[in-house]
Amino acid sequence: MTCKNIVICGEPVLRKKARPIRDIGQEVADLVQGMVATMLEASGLGLAAPQVGQAVQAIVARGDSEPEAPVYRLLNPRLVTAEGEQVGREGCLSLPTLYGQVKRPERVIVRGVTPEGEETTLEAEGLLARALLHEIDHLRGVLFTDLAPEESLVWMVPDAEDEDGYRYEATTLREAQAAFDRLRARQDRTENGRDARPAGSQK
Ligand code: ZN
16 A cells, blocks of 8 residues: 655645545545555544545544554545534644644534445544544645644654653744745655656656
8 A cells, every 4th residue: 555645734735625526436445545554654543635635525534543443434524413522632744743722522423425435424522523523624625723722832842851752842823834834845855856867757
């Protein structure tokens, strides 16, 4: 299974409204399989198709980062009901190492279609509910930084002195965006370097 490149905050695709998927076939199966592989490799709890550069309505999510935790795969997901409230720290693979406090419903019912074409209903609570809502937001071009109070934004910084191996450092939306712009510029240079190959070579 091939992992896909994760699109970093600042790319227009992350702000687009994703299209519903009408033809469920091999292409969609491959996309979703690649998304699962990418999420697992990045130790994420979820991933939406725009994060791999495709503005279509596909998400994958899990409620736990343990290897045996089930992974849910949904096309055209829609929120049916939401109740309760949870406030917790949230991050995103497209905004690496940035976290903020986001208020979400505690329990949700989400409906969608599996990559095999079956209608499905998913009841979720806690972290899985949070992950599903976060991924559904991606399909509308919404990022967690649109929902988190700015004063809650922090970087997770490696810290050998700390017993957990990291600490949190406060930041602002502007600083965070500038950091992601630099990250994207570095990635572009790497990709251009890779593209500088003899004519006729395959991408
Ligand atoms: Zn995300």
